[in-house]
Amino acid sequence: MDDTSIRENVTFRIKHLLQSNGVKLWLPPYYQEGSSDLTFNDKIVELAEEYKDVVNADFQLCAEILLELQDKCLQRLQEQNKFKAEGMASITVKVSGQNVPEFTVHLRLSDITELLRQNIAEKVTISAERLKLISNGKILQSDSTLEQQGVKHGNTVLVIVLPSLNASDSPSSSSSVDNVDEKILNETMKDLEFLTQKSKGKNVFSVTNQSGHFLNIPESSRQHLLAAMTLHEKGRSAFKRGVYSLALVFYLEADNEFKLSRCDLLDKVDNYGLLNLDIVWCYLHLKSVHYLSDAETRLRICDESFRKCYGPNLERLKAVKGTCGNESVLLVRLHLLQAISHHLMNRNAIAREKFNQVEAELKSLRVDDEKITTLIGQLNCTPKEARLGLRASFNDPDAAFNFILEQREQKKRRAAVERIKSITDGCICADGAPVDPEKVKQLVDMGYSQLLAICGLKNSNNDMDNTIIWISNYIANLKNLYPAYVADVITNIDINSRSYFNIFNLHKYELNEPCIANFIAKSVGVQQATEVFPTVNFKTKKPAETLNSTSSPGTSTPTPAPSSSSRPPTLPAIPAIPAIHDPNSLSPEEYDAYERLSKDMSDTTDDYLDSTLESEENFFVMYKSLLK
Helix, strand or coil: CCHHHHHHHHHHHHHHHHHHHCCCCCCCCCCCCCCCCCCCCHHHHHHHHHHHHHCCCCHHHHHHHHHHHHHHHHHHHHHHHHHHHHCCEEEEEEECCCCCCCEEEEECCCCEHHHHHHHHHHHHCCCHHHEEEEECCEECCCCCECHHHCCCCCCEEEEEECCCCCCCCCCCCCCCCCCCHHHHHHHHHHHHHHHHHHCCCCCCEEEECCCCCECCCCHHHHHHHHHHHHHHHHHHHHHHCCCHHHHHHHHHHHHHHHHHHCCHHHHCCCHHHHHHHHHHHHHHHCCCHHHHHHHHHHHHHHHHHHHHHHCCCCHHHHHHHCCCCCCHHHHHHHHHHHHHHHHHCCCHHHHHHHHHHHHHHHHHHCCCHHHHHHHHHHHCCCHHHHHHHHHHCCCCHHHHHHHHHHHHHHHHHHHHHHHHHHHHCCCECCCCCECCHHHHHHHHHCCCCHHHHHHHHHHCCCCHHHHHHHHHHHHHHHHHHCCHHHHHHHHHCCCCCHHHHHHHHHCCCCCCHHHHHHHHHHHHCHHHHHHHCCCCCCCCCCHHHHHHHCCCCCCCCCCCCCCCCCCCCCCCCCCCEEEECCHHHCCHHHHHHHHHHHCCCCCCCCHHHCCCCHHHHHHHHHHHCCCC
16 A cells, blocks of 8 residues: 555544544644644644554654644634535535545535536546536536535535546546547446337336346336446446446446336345445545445445345355355455455454454465366366356366356356247236246257247146147147148247247237148248138238238337347346347337447356456455554
8 A cells, every 4th residue: 555545544544533532623622722833732642642553553644644634624614604604615525536636615505516517627627527526425416406416515525537538638637548438428328318218118128137037027117227237237347447437437327226216126136235335346446435434334235235135144145056156256345345444444353353254255265276277178168267167166176167067058048048038028828927938948948849838838827737738739639630741830830030920929929720821821832821721811922021011000020039149248237137138129229229338248147256356355455454
């Protein structure tokens, strides 16, 4: 930790000591009214001697910090009097990632935030469009007043500076990343607003759990969840690139969308807990220790979420996934942040205990590089796959080998179920329940065609035994009523084909005679089909084209999902994953927006669990060294 960071750390801890002990540096005996300058009086010396051992710093540094804090207290006292007399509030401004000292802006709380942003832009000589203002863990909206957003006299505002797109901007930004982040943020917010508005009332996006089961969520909540999970993933992408300022903006926007969703589901899954953990992790990378109160609240939310979802001793996690090795990465990060929080709040005994816990956890989660290399050679897997496999199996290479193979099979199965869902969407059983795509997949694995599996489940209310009986009876009836080839055609139809699916959809997922006739016409020709089905009036066009042209106005005809190689990647978040299950139902503009949103995001659901733990190790060493 550099000297500046050490000084900030000690300053924060001394401020907390002063608050906890009720010490008022602007009053006697620490300050004598009328004194022209600040000096080390006896009481300041006593405080420095008392605090130096608590904060593990030398006397001179503690004394200097106490005088600095005393000077700020006196300034704030004057500002408080000015606020009472004139209504001019003082807002302390901290600019993240810039070599800009903390400063104060004076304005009325009835002013809109844009005025504050313009004042800050003039002070730091950076265009206002690049500044995002954060207060109390929320991004301030430019068109709302400070008072409406909970900003009070004496509050601190954190300023996030997005890298510039224009050469005319001040080169004061220290970021080494490409200057595209402002554009990414603006595009993302516009695309999200566009898609969420366009998809209202349409079943374009679905939300699944980790196992691929589709979740039934009210439309109003689903739109906000879609936005929240997408913004969370965009934040993770920015964080991986080291653009922590942009990541924090995305995270806080996601936080707002999660809150707007008001979805009961969030009490049962770990998404919101993970987001709060990511926000605090980002605070740490931005060295925003002055947001400790918000950090402690978020860590508490994360801890409670993990306990609910994983179980107090991870028993629920083990029951569902068979292992807790990879999620342990999240727990060690949580425990590290808790340890740092206790340290900054001068709870040294608890901090020391937590740091010892983190040290043990880090040791247990280290993976053997040689074993990673061996697995890569055996399975042609990625380092990430090997690392996740070894963590899940607690460094057992044989178990890791099997784990990786099982994960690949599960991924294939989830993709298959997602494709089936795009076909069965809108297919309702007699009891009102939708046809279960998981059961369709089970029947397909047993050798039945998707077409017969869907129809059988629809007519049997998703009962597997009755579905098998229905399929057997149906095929027997076909053979009794029609030539043998009809049953063969129906048994082997590929419902993933657009034309066959359009026929099926038009007949409302019923294998009635007109539907069968059109299937036969499509397969063997209209002339031969007419001989078998003389009462059906076939058109000269291909059946699929005829059916499309005769669809009722304003009725959209769903199409099956394309192959996994041509599908856009899903927008992952764990365990709920927003996915597009029919890209063909989107307009070109909507599809382009979707692709822009997903282009730099992971297409794997476990990406957030993969960590080398290098950052955790570095922060552990850095902060533990500050304890005696």
